Amino acid sequence: MLDLLSAAASQGAAPGWTGFLPIIGMIAIFWFLIIRPQMRQQKAHREKIAAIKKGDQVVTAGGLVGKVTKVDDNYAEIEIAQGVRVKAVRATIGDIIQPGGKPAND
Numbered sequence: 001m002l003d004l005l006s007a008a009a010s011q012g013a014a015p016g017w018t019g020f021l022p023i024i025g026m027i028a029i030f031w032f033l034i035i036r037p038q039m040r041q042q043k044a045h046r047e048k049i050a051a052i053k054k055g056d057q058v059v060t061a062g063g064l065v066g067k068v069t070k071v072d073d074n075y076a077e078i079e080i081a082q083g084v085r086v087k088a089v090r091a092t093i094g095d096i097i098q099p100g101g102k103p104a105n106d
Contacts, residue, residue, distance in 0.1 A: 049090055052076060057097040060088050065097070 052058065056068045058078060066080035076093060079085050 048096060049093055052090065052093065052096065057099065059094045059097060061092045061094045064088075 052068060052071055054068055054071060057065070058068055058076070059065050060078070064078065064080050064086070066078035066086070068076050069079050069085060070077035071090075074090060075087050076090050077085050077087050
């Protein structure tokens with residue numbers, strides 16, 4: 001009789017790998033909701049920074065706004081005021097501003 005109970009208990013038990021299904025599900029959710037969109041944003045930002053050319057108006061990560069006067073592989077020279085030029089690492093450029101934008105204080 002004891003053998004019958006142990007055989008019935010072993011047949012009704014779920015396989016051991018089913019305990020990992022919730023963890024695998026959580027990883028999949030994190031991948032599709034957090035990691036994958038962030039990777040797309042980074043790729044779009046890299047492409048945008050690679051396309052910077054002379055004359056573009058940019059915003060640096062530090063908040064400086066200016067016009068690009070010179071670009072090389074690693075650096076961009078930005079004119080932030082008339083006659084004031086700074087050299088910025090291209091990776092620190094946050095965004096390219098579209099021309100014709102309305103000033104913030106109008």
